[in-house]
Amino acid sequence: MARVSAAARRELLIEATIRVMVRDGVAKATTRAIVAEANMPLGAFHYCFRSKEELLERVIETITDHTLDPALEGLRADGSLEERLRAGLGAYWQHVLDHPDEHRVTYELTQYALRESGLADVAKRQYQTYLAANTKVLETLAEVSGTTWSVPVPVLARYVTALIDGLTLLYLNEGDAGTAGAALDLGAEYVAGLARI
Amino acid sequence: MARVSAAARRELLIEATIRVMVRDGVAKATTRAIVAEANMPLGAFHYCFRSKEELLERVIETITDHTLDPALEGLRADGSLEERLRAGLGAYWQHVLDHPDEHRVTYELTQYALRESGLADVAKRQYQTYLAANTKVLETLAEVSGTTWSVPVPVLARYVTALIDGLTLLYLNEGDAGTAGAALDLGAEYVAGLARI
DNA sequence: GTCTATAGGAAGATAGAC
DNA sequence: GTCTATCTTCCTATAGAC
Known part of the structure; x- marks a missing residue:
């Protein structure tokens, strides 16, 4: 994953969030579910979004x-x-x-x-x-x-x-x-x- | 609280739930918030509702x-x-x-x-x-x-x-x-x- | 930037004394 | 039935090695 810039990861996380929400609902779109959908480690979330x-x-x-x-x-x-x-x-x-x-x-x-x-x-x-x-x-x-x-x-x-x-x-x-x-x-x-x- | 029947407590909890939801939203209506609104202990919840x-x-x-x-x-x-x-x-x-x-x-x-x-x-x-x-x-x-x-x-x-x-x-x-x-x-x-x- | 490990808290539900 | 104390799980967020 080192090859993807933080800016690009932001977009990937936004798209992954929408996919999770569409599939499972807004309440199920936890940070864990989102990073899993985007194939990123949990820690990635907070240096892409505050x-x-x-x-x-x-x-x-x-x-x-x-x-x-x-x-x-x-x-x-x-x-x-x-x-x-x-x-x-x-x-x-x-x-x-x-x-x-x-x-x-x-x-x-x-x-x-x-x-x-x-x-x-x-x-x-x-x-x-x-x-x-x-x-x-x-x-x-x-x-x-x-x-x-x-x-x-x-x-x-x-x-x-x-x-x-x-x-x-x-x-x-x-x-x-x-x-x-x-x-x-x-x-x-x-x-x-x-x-x- | 021993003076209120379990059946009556069910109605009190339903009304308390609606008050909490109206005031704070559905997501904030946790079992803890609901029993607090109804002035009941947490344990009361689960012998009123499954x-x-x-x-x-x-x-x-x-x-x-x-x-x-x-x-x-x-x-x-x-x-x-x-x-x-x-x-x-x-x-x-x-x-x-x-x-x-x-x-x-x-x-x-x-x-x-x-x-x-x-x-x-x-x-x-x-x-x-x-x-x-x-x-x-x-x-x-x-x-x-x-x-x-x-x-x-x-x-x-x-x-x-x-x-x-x-x-x-x-x-x-x-x-x-x-x-x-x-x-x-x-x-x-x-x-x-x-x-x- | 990138990751693993964990902190710190709140949720629903239950165990067990009375 | 009634209550206190606690179990288990899951959350967001961060600490700190690399």
Whole structure:
């Protein structure tokens, strides 16, 4: 292991942490489990990170980006406002179906961070990032289709964010992917209908 | 403490657990913290409950009822379908604003239970209970106003459940009660518009 | 930087006197 | 049933040789 720099080890530990969390849950991601996953000795942990809290801050930032990327990618499709909105939501939903355990971890991490005094604002920033992304999406969709929203964008952004988040959580906990997906389509149709020329 | 029966102690421990969880979080609700909150010796725990898991099962069932009660209460109002729906959602939302930490615990408990093999189906049952309650609400609202839903009730129930759940989580994590409340109103208006004579 | 060994504490659960 | 004292295990973090 002498051939890997400390900086590179930090990245390896972040990735190993996410793998452990996805497989076994946030509570099981102890420093011991993490270094074992990364094939490093226990002592390596504390000259790569000052504390476990410092690692978790990086993990939350990394996994939040993972969640957002597929949705923003899907929005690049062509077509009407409604078609593009459906494509974006569809891409996100497919990611949920393909990687349910990774999404479960994002919820666990939010709750975990919110209770740790040093990480409370990291949790808040996570949701502000979701909101900012959906706000940007709504503004862009209106702009390229030459319309405006008949509902204030901050309200609509929270509506969309909450529906996506709530349906994901419902699917993860209850398990009916088809009906939850239909509810997401219903939301896309409704939101698209709120655009005015 | 010799004057309290073991059965009564079980209830006292369940209530003490919820108080600790609301104040300090699920992870901090150790057996030691719980018995201290209930003013009992540590040894009392294990002749009231076989294990911590057995206690948590009872805690989840109890707190799920707490969450549902105010919403079902609010629905008893008079008025049109939309007025009654708004009253029910409004009563629920007021409960969230008044007791945010209690709602935070419900999310923490779901995640916690889902990772414990012995409690996984308790978590699933929690969400099935939410869904069943909202399904019942939608069916009752349609019945008393002589209408039917233009969208399949299972889809609509998931839509409502997810929007409520997502907006609660968003408010707890981000903090803008006013805008989240406005988004909930938007949802109530939309759903009410899906009723057909 | 890198590792082994260990400190120091807190968790759930139990043994055994009363 | 009731309590005190303790067992066992697992955690984060550090000390100190190389």
